[in-house]
Amino acid sequence: MEFLEFFERFAIPHPSPAIYASMVAIALTSIGIVAGLTYFKKWGYLWREWLTTVDHKKIGIMYLVSALLMLFRGGADAIMMRAQLATPDAKLLDAQHYNEIFTTHGVVMIIFMAMPFIFAFMNLIVPLQIGARDVAFPRLNALSFWLFFAGAMLFNISFVVGGSPDAGWTSYFPLAGNDFSESVGTNYYMLAIQISGIGSLMTGINMCTTILKMRAPGMTLMKMPMFTWSAFIANVIIVFAFPVLTVALIMGTTDRLFATNFFTTESGGMDMLWANFFWIWGHPEVYILILPAFGLYSEIISTFSRRNLYGYSSMVWSMILISLLSFLVWTHHFFTMGQGALTNSIFSITTMAIAVPTGVKIFNWLFTMWKGKIRFTVPMLYSIGFIPLFTIGGVTGVMLAMSAADYQYHNTMFLVAHFHNTIIPGVVFAMLAGLTYYWPKFFGFMLNEKIGKVTFWLLTVGFVLAFFPMYLTGLDGQARRMYTYSEATGFGPLNMLSFIGAALMAIGFVTIVYNVYYSFKNSSRDIGSDPWDARSLEWATHTPVPEYNFARTPQISSSETFWDSKKNGHVLFKGEIEEIHMPNNSGVPFIMGIIFFIAGFSFIFALWVPAVIGLIGIFVCMAMRSFEKDHGRHISVKEIKETEEKLGGAK
Amino acid sequence: MHIDHSQPLEYSTQQNQLNILGFWIFLGAEIMLFATLFTAYFTLEGRTGSGPTPAEIFEITPVLIETFVLLTSSFTIGLGIHAMRLGRKNAMMTFFGITLLLGLCFLGVEVFEFMHYYHVGATYQTSAFTAALLTTLGTHGGHVTLGLFWGTFILLQVKKRGLTPETANKSFIFSLYWHFLDVVWIFIFSFIYLKGMM
Numbered sequence: 001m002e003f004l005e006f007f008e009r010f011a012i013p014h015p016s017p018a019i020y021a022s023m024v025a026i027a028l029t030s031i032g033i034v035a036g037l038t039y040f041k042k043w044g045y046l047w048r049e050w051l052t053t054v055d056h057k058k059i060g061i062m063y064l065v066s067a068l069l070m071l072f073r074g075g076a077d078a079i080m081m082r083a084q085l086a087t088p089d090a091k092l093l094d095a096q097h098y099n100e101i102f103t104t105h106g107v108v109m110i111i112f113m114a115m116p117f118i119f120a121f122m123n124l125i126v127p128l129q130i131g132a133r134d135v136a137f138p139r140l141n142a143l144s145f146w147l148f149f150a151g152a153m154l155f156n157i158s159f160v161v162g163g164s165p166d167a168g169w170t171s172y173f174p175l176a177g178n179d180f181s182e183s184v185g186t187n188y189y190m191l192a193i194q195i196s197g198i199g200s201l202m203t204g205i206n207m208c209t210t211i212l213k214m215r216a217p218g219m220t221l222m223k224m225p226m227f228t229w230s231a232f233i234a235n236v237i238i239v240f241a242f243p244v245l246t247v248a249l250i251m252g253t254t255d256r257l258f259a260t261n262f263f264t265t266e267s268g269g270m271d272m273l274w275a276n277f278f279w280i281w282g283h284p285e286v287y288i289l290i291l292p293a294f295g296l297y298s299e300i301i302s303t304f305s306r307r308n309l310y311g312y313s314s315m316v317w318s319m320i321l322i323s324l325l326s327f328l329v330w331t332h333h334f335f336t337m338g339q340g341a342l343t344n345s346i347f348s349i350t351t352m353a354i355a356v357p358t359g360v361k362i363f364n365w366l367f368t369m370w371k372g373k374i375r376f377t378v379p380m381l382y383s384i385g386f387i388p389l390f391t392i393g394g395v396t397g398v399m400l401a402m403s404a405a406d407y408q409y410h411n412t413m414f415l416v417a418h419f420h421n422t423i424i425p426g427v428v429f430a431m432l433a434g435l436t437y438y439w440p441k442f443f444g445f446m447l448n449e450k451i452g453k454v455t456f457w458l459l460t461v462g463f464v465l466a467f468f469p470m471y472l473t474g475l476d477g478q479a480r481r482m483y484t485y486s487e488a489t490g491f492g493p494l495n496m497l498s499f500i501g502a503a504l505m506a507i508g509f510v511t512i513v514y515n516v517y518y519s520f521k522n523s524s525r526d527i528g529s530d531p532w533d534a535r536s537l538e539w540a541t542h543t544p545v546p547e548y549n550f551a552r553t554p555q556i557s558s559s560e561t562f563w564d565s566k567k568n569g570h571v572l573f574k575g576e577i578e579e580i581h582m583p584n585n586s587g588v589p590f591i592m593g594i595i596f597f598i599a600g601f602s603f604i605f606a607l608w609v610p611a612v613i614g615l616i617g618i619f620v621c622m623a624m625r626s627f628e629k630d631h632g633r634h635i636s637v638k639e640i641k642e643t644e645e646k647l648g649g650a651k
Numbered sequence: 652m653h654i655d656h657s658q659p660l661e662y663s664t665q666q667n668q669l670n671i672l673g674f675w676i677f678l679g680a681e682i683m684l685f686a687t688l689f690t691a692y693f694t695l696e697g698r699t700g701s702g703p704t705p706a707e708i709f710e711i712t713p714v715l716i717e718t719f720v721l722l723t724s725s726f727t728i729g730l731g732i733h734a735m736r737l738g739r740k741n742a743m744m745t746f747f748g749i750t751l752l753l754g755l756c757f758l759g760v761e762v763f764e765f766m767h768y769y770h771v772g773a774t775y776q777t778s779a780f781t782a783a784l785l786t787t788l789g790t791h792g793g794h795v796t797l798g799l800f801w802g803t804f805i806l807l808q809v810k811k812r813g814l815t816p817e818t819a820n821k822s823f824i825f826s827l828y829w830h831f832l833d834v835v836w837i838f839i840f841s842f843i844y845l846k847g848m849m
Binding site: 204 | 665668669672673676677679680681683684687688691694695698699700701702775776777778779780782783786800801804805807808821
């Protein structure tokens, strides 16, 4: 009996047939993966080529695959919410399930979809754009990925083991405290985000060092390609914002597990301290996501307009300004929570000020296209769609920034419409544009343009139908996070329209999967290394990219040095091929990911013995790393020459 | 591996330079971490609930000993790095050893201090003030503890492998870490203890 009591803690507190069905599906999928790997004898391949890799390109691909998987997980949450709200008094979900679903939707989409998506592009592109062999700390980079992955897996098992968090992605106290969130759900929130957050911080340090110290000769800071600039600024924000989250999550964890009083409503605890800390991290976080998106748009718009980027230095300075302002606006997330008029006014003004550098960027993109020879490819369609849609999101943001008026908008569907209006055309469109644009560089074939255009239109029309009605119902008073509404409110028809839009978007995302399948089967493999006639350095090496990236270090003349080498006679590669030093693979980052997962899981369920063993395991891994002699390996000149010939002659 | 002899040993390879810059950036993140802890402390220090106030529990003697010991250890590790630059392995190891011993003393006094708080009824759960105090001090103390292990590992490597570009690099980075903990302690001493006792 004692044995059974031990396992009772893992039961779902609020089960439903859908959750039991998911358990079965998860079990079957896991068995399928294990059986498939065994049958095709791929375990060794998986271990050698992926689980132990420290190559930035492979790590980037793993981030990409994870992000796409999480996009579908978060998308399933979204479609359930829209289905529940499509009609008044619907019974598809009850209040508790709805709470859990909007919470996991938010966390999954921000932390486990958008973050790995931008990390995917940073990993894939930045070392190539600056002409480096890899990042500064390749092994740390692998550890970053496995910590993200451990956090993501931990968070995703919550709905079948012990119950999902249900206090919103902002997890405000006292709602997130033990009194009001009794299940282990919020423990999952605290621990899973903590683990992946540590990984993000390591990536921040890694990328900053890489970009500052490993640029090819001649590439001054103001000659860096715009995506690298955006990645650099985003990573600086990561370094300064994520420690705040780390501390807030530790305090939230101790409040829940060790009965401390940081955010409680007794013994001096202060619930608003959580809200402040959360948004001191949370607002810079949205700029961590949007700046690399801006960087991708800059690359794509200039390539497909056949013009250099308009206003390079104003692009850089506007991003620096945005990054500074991003730390000075957090209070606008809770204007209604009693700061007083003076504080609210100050934060209103700082918030509106962000519109200025953002506006500069919008005009720069428009001027880049002005008189350009525009090619309407799929990446360019996303970029062109982004400009008007994102501007609408920005304008409603300025509306929300007016603190007096915010008392009408706060916590309504108007706000939900606003931030989806910035995140979807801003970040998601950029990720899909970047995915299409960089796909041939890493997979050796192009995605089908026709299917891609269908996807674009499904997503754009779906987006407008799904979110614009929310502006109206929000102004009419439909609150966010309410699982249903009565017919008398009159919200029914517009919510049905939202559901139709969401369904179109869902179909759009499915067409992406079909496009990958279709293009894999039918696309030409003979595309050369520069299929888009692009401008920056990442296109100057072979496709697929050899593990050492560039056989000879490129010489840089401008921010579009590859274009110069194609059109203006700039010599990119000089001198003889020399031996190249590469880092060794290692299984330790993967193993540390597993240990973090086990330790995190044990903390969530207050199983102290395995938790302590896990923590010791982590320190043992670090100590072993200290004593390890790891000098890497060398690729000989002969090997490089053979690879270069195979890939199409030494460039 | 290319070794640049015009640079000090710890800066002599490209990877060494990357490591040092990367560690400075990490220290930037650590500044944010402690800044957040201080913010929480300043916000919560007056919120004592039914528990004791800062003035009721702080005692000057252990705090002065801790301060004196830790500041001295920062000086001795500076001497250790100076000896390393001169290539004097034994002197360097001696100074590092003294530094670690002083760190251990600091930790011992801090454990004593924490026991004192427990006995006067200022536990982790007592109030928002005690939680913020013990978390801030504990985070610093945890850093010192980690540093003791890390420093010992580095000492063992210097002993076995001598002063190479790698061990010199590790020792130098460790000294940055140790100085940083000292700077944090100066803030703790001034703005937690002295402010609380006034």
